[in-house]
Amino acid sequence: MYKQFTTTAFLMLLVVTGQAQPAGDVFTSEKGRFRVSYQSQLDPIAINRMHSWTLMVADSGGEPVTGANIAIKGGMPQHNHGLATQPTIESSGEGTYLLQGLRFHMMGYWELELTIDDGSAKDTVMIPLEL
Amino acid sequence: MTLQELQPRLRRFNRAMIIGGLVLLAGLVAWLYLVLRPPSPWTDAEKVLIRSLWLGGLPPVPADPTNAVSQDPRAAAMGHALFFDTRLSANNQVSCAFCHRPDRRFTDGMDKARALGQSRRNTPSIVGLAYSPWLYWDGRRDSLWSQALSPLEDPQEQGSNRMRIARLVTSDEQYAATYASLFGELPDFSDTARFPADAGPGLKPEWDSAWQGMTEADRDLVNRTFANVGKTIAAYEALLLPGSSRFDDYAAAVIGESGADPDNLFSNDEAKGLRLFVGKARCMECHNGPQFTNFEFHNTGILSYPGDLPDRGRIDGIREVRRNPFNCLGVNSDAEPGQCLELTHARDGVELIGALKTPSLRNLDSTAPYMHRGQVKTLAETIEHYNDAPFAMIGHNEAENPLRLLPFERRQLEAFLGTLAAPIAAEEFLLLPPR
Numbered sequence: 001m002y003k004q005f006t007t008t009a010f011l012m013l014l015v016v017t018g019q020a021q022p023a024g025d026v027f028t029s030e031k032g033r034f035r036v037s038y039q040s041q042l043d044p045i046a047i048n049r050m051h052s053w054t055l056m057v058a059d060s061g062g063e064p065v066t067g068a069n070i071a072i073k074g075g076m077p078q079h080n081h082g083l084a085t086q087p088t089i090e091s092s093g094e095g096t097y098l099l100q101g102l103r104f105h106m107m108g109y110w111e112l113e114l115t116i117d118d119g120s121a122k123d124t125v126m127i128p129l130e131l
Numbered sequence: 132m133t134l135q136e137l138q139p140r141l142r143r144f145n146r147a148m149i150i151g152g153l154v155l156l157a158g159l160v161a162w163l164y165l166v167l168r169p170p171s172p173w174t175d176a177e178k179v180l181i182r183s184l185w186l187g188g189l190p191p192v193p194a195d196p197t198n199a200v201s202q203d204p205r206a207a208a209m210g211h212a213l214f215f216d217t218r219l220s221a222n223n224q225v226s227c228a229f230c231h232r233p234d235r236r237f238t239d240g241m242d243k244a245r246a247l248g249q250s251r252r253n254t255p256s257i258v259g260l261a262y263s264p265w266l267y268w269d270g271r272r273d274s275l276w277s278q279a280l281s282p283l284e285d286p287q288e289q290g291s292n293r294m295r296i297a298r299l300v301t302s303d304e305q306y307a308a309t310y311a312s313l314f315g316e317l318p319d320f321s322d323t324a325r326f327p328a329d330a331g332p333g334l335k336p337e338w339d340s341a342w343q344g345m346t347e348a349d350r351d352l353v354n355r356t357f358a359n360v361g362k363t364i365a366a367y368e369a370l371l372l373p374g375s376s377r378f379d380d381y382a383a384a385v386i387g388e389s390g391a392d393p394d395n396l397f398s399n400d401e402a403k404g405l406r407l408f409v410g411k412a413r414c415m416e417c418h419n420g421p422q423f424t425n426f427e428f429h430n431t432g433i434l435s436y437p438g439d440l441p442d443r444g445r446i447d448g449i450r451e452v453r454r455n456p457f458n459c460l461g462v463n464s465d466a467e468p469g470q471c472l473e474l475t476h477a478r479d480g481v482e483l484i485g486a487l488k489t490p491s492l493r494n495l496d497s498t499a500p501y502m503h504r505g506q507v508k509t510l511a512e513t514i515e516h517y518n519d520a521p522f523a524m525i526g527h528n529e530a531e532n533p534l535r536l537l538p539f540e541r542r543q544l545e546a547f548l549g550t551l552a553a554p555i556a557a558e559e560f561l562l563l564p565p566r
Contacts, residue, residue, distance in 0.1 A: 047183075047419060047420060047425065048419070048420050048425050048426065050264070050472050050473060050476075079416065079529070081482060081529060082478070082480070082482065083478065084425075084427050084478065085473075085476045085477065085478055086476050086477065086478045086479070087476060088475075088476065100472060100476065101472050101475070101476025103473075105417075105419075105425040105426075105427040106415075106416050106417070106419065106425065107180070107183070107415065107419060108416075
């Protein structure tokens with residue numbers, strides 16, 4: 001009974017917050033070079049609304065990574081399609097970046113893939129989202 | 132053969148008949164159970180999906196940053212008059228309302244629009260479009276006002292030109308007064324040496340050369356006036372919103388936003404149709420949110436109109452909107468460039484080949500025939516299309532997996548779609564020509 005309740009509560013939380021991971025979670029890149037967290041302008045993230053994110057990028061030691069080039073790809077792997085938009089990412093401060101032009105057009109499981117290149121290392125981080 | 136010889140055979144035959152009958156009866160009972168049993172209670176996950184479709188969740192119409200008068204009642208009143216004004220056409224007989232008929236939810240009931248000539252595509256409804264970042268089936272415009280301008284000059288639609296329309300609104304007493312109050316100074320087009328009777332770029336050769344003969348400053352003035360005409364029409368159109376349907380009453384009851392008993396509001400078939408809609412039929416992948424559309428572009432393998440080449444759709448629409456002088460980044464837009472995120476972040480790519488904009492499913496009762504060229508005449512045919520999932524003629528059918536809905540499920544889905552019908556949520560006088 002208790003287990004059922006917690007499962008339901010977790011599922012509700014997923015749907016209500018619109019995020020598989022609560023915002024503020026830190027995602028580590030594949031080779032472990034970078035750690036990324038984000039703050040969405042829309043919280044919870046809703047479908048069909050254009051919005052921005054602020055990305056926080058740090059190296060493996062937790063030091064902010066400023067002025068890196070970050071490329072973004074994304075989509076719904078289960079539906080075999082990409083994002084509805086072409087987002088852009090630009091440096092906006094010490095270890096922070098403005099990700100503009102995100103709009104998710106379906107409910108379900110999304111993945112965003114950020115490829116970060118700070119000149120000395122290039123690594124990819126995947127951010128999963130359940131909308 | 133004697134009777135005694137026959138008897139065992141008869142007995143075997145009778146036995147076979149009884150067993151066969153029982154099997155048939157069991158099958159019938161199972162089928163009846165499947166079709167007639169009441170739907171099981173909604174799960175929490177389903178309730179979340181139902182809430183996301185509920186009209187009560189639709190936010191107020193957002194102000195359009197490209198149109199400073201988008202929420203000005205004076206602009207809406209002027210736009211209302213212009214919408215029904217046949218003087219905006221070459222033959223003085225075609226208004227916007229000629230194809231966007233209020234009695235048909237602002238569509239015309241035809242496969243492809245017919246005004247001065249025949250258009251390429253089906254007339255879409257205007258209801259609720261103030262929320263859409265893109266206009267037209269292929270999204271070749273990015274605001275209500277820039278869309279409103281293009282039929283005025285389209286030879287197949289109203290066939291007029293911007294010079295004639297700019298002169299009309301600045302010389303008609305009522306329009307001129309409202310125009311001046313909204314946009315400041317009233318332009319003076321009385322000098323026919325500077326401002327010919329008919330002029331516009333890319334139209335009839337004589338109109339085009341008249342346009343090319345004007346000074347750049349004069350052309351800018353005409354363009355600005357023309358854009359402002361569109362902005363008032365857009366302010367009117369933004370008042371045309373979807374009304375609350377029987378589905379919305381049901382949804383409110385299911386999610387606890389009203390005290391009504393949902394079972395009194397939907398038949399079993401309608402409720403089961405809704406369950407298919409939010410689940411197995413996968414409709415919500417595109418028809419999501421309170422308007423049942425994501426306003427995005429998808430290739431769903433709709434066959435081309437008989438005799439027409441397959442429609443290239445969004446792949447052409449994105450090119451056209453980027454170079455349209457009346458887009459969000461244009462000189463007549465009231466937006467700051469940073470507010471044009473849809474346009475500056477619009478995607479490219481092969482997914483756009485043959486992709487067309489998801490239409491709303493509210494008011495399907497009076498907007499047939501369906502699809503971008505009216506190829507599909509009925510809802511039943513539409514559902515069969517997604518059940519079959521044919522290959523796309525160009526590009527790739529995103530809805531490529533057949534739904535495999537059984538005939539009774541298709542009927543249930545259609546029954547549910549019928550519950551979305553509702554009157555337009557606008558004051559009655561807005562649906563009639565102004566007095």
